[in-house]
Amino acid sequence: MPWYALYTESRQEKKVTARLEKLGIEVYCPLIIQERQWSDRKKRVEVPLLPSYVFVKLESHKRELVFQIPGIVRYLYWLGQPAIIKDSEIETLQKWLMDKVASFEVIGIQPGAEYEIPSGPFMGQKGIVEKVNKNQVTLILEQLGVKIILKTAFP
Template identity: 60%
Template sequence: MPWFALYTKPRFEKKVTERLEKMGIPVYCPMVTQLKQWSDRKKKVTVPVLPSYVFVQLDHQFRDTVFAVDGIVRYVYWLGQPAIIRDEEIQNLKDFLKNKIVTSFTVSSIQVGQNYTITSGPLQGIKGVVSRVDKNYLEIILEELGFKIQLHNTDFD
């Protein structure tokens, strides 16, 4: 069975995923845990990697069944057809999220706008542009992949 990408209402990814699972439909919503800070506390929250996107595995004839779930806007289309995502791509995304990107850098030598090549992990060798520098991490825009990532420095405590 092929995987399809669904576009959801903003912040409905978890609800849509839970409701589709209850219907018995194989669904995948890639999530990561982030440390968020408010004025009075810090809290770990789980957020989607791809906001407003959920992946479902269905036969073509059952594609319309997902619209029984509130929060689904539409299928994502490519060249006039619902986009089909290969099993390998879903598995690569799962594998990527299992592995932490470990890299070492010295904050004083890296500046915003500088080119940076990832030195280890599953994205080793991919080049990007530094968009933010903090004392413990870098944000890098990976133009060839079309997204931004954070690299945390394991040398710091």
């Protein structure tokens, strides 16, 4: 059975995931923990890595079942067909998110330089340094089409 990407309504990823699981459909919504600032406090919250997307694994003739669930907009299409995501890509994403430990040093890194991530979920990926602060580096990973912020373990 292949994996498919579903586009959801804004901020409905967790609800859609729970509803699909109740239907017995295998679903994956990659989540990360972010620190959010409110006017009176900071809080660590679990948010989707890919806003408005969840992945479902089901047989192609059962694809229409998902539209019984409120909050689902459509499938992600590629060349006129629902995009099929390889098992290996989902496994890689899961592996990256399970590996929480990442460390690096911000010494001698200049904007515009190429930097290879030495450890953590993106280990071995090369990116272009966009910005360097006291305890973080903003990298553009062109191969993956993302911008990430690496933070040191000790501020």
